[in-house]
Amino acid sequence: MTELFDIPETLPKWAELRDRYKIYVHSCNLEGPDANEYGPELFTANYAVTGFKASANGSTEKEAVITLIHRLQLDGWKEVSL
Numbered sequence: 001m002t003e004l005f006d007i008p009e010t011l012p013k014w015a016e017l018r019d020r021y022k023i024y025v026h027s028c029n030l031e032g033p034d035a036n037e038y039g040p041e042l043f044t045a046n047y048a049v050t051g052f053k054a055s056a057n058g059s060t061e062k063e064a065v066i067t068l069i070h071r072l073q074l075d076g077w078k079e080v081s082l
Contacts, residue, residue, distance in 0.1 A: 014080045018065045021074055023047050025061050047072065 011019070018025070027043045045064035046055045054072055058064030062082070069077045 012062075013076070014062055014066050014069070017069055017074065017076050017080060018045075020076075021047060021069075023065055023068060025064060027061070047074075 017023075024046045025043055026046075027041050030040060030042050039059045041059070043058050043061045043064040044055055045058070045061075045068040046053070047068055048054075054068060056064050056068035056071055058067055066080050066082055069080060
């Protein structure tokens with residue numbers, strides 16, 4: 001079957017903001033008591049500009065990024081939510 005429209009894939013708004021603000025995300029596996037709060041994997045979103053650094057944790061990349069964007073109230077923060 002032929003598609004009627006060729007619609008390119010787009011990034012979700014939270015990912016667009018992650019890229020715009022150059023937010024770096026990394027993950028690690030957790031064990032022990034830390035695993036109870038976040039689950040077996042922890043994602044940390046990091047934002048840094050000259051003289052300023054901030055980070056936020058989440059159980060998914062999306063959660064960590066949106067938490068950080070909201071905490072810093074970066075432009076576009078009202079457009080994304082969990």
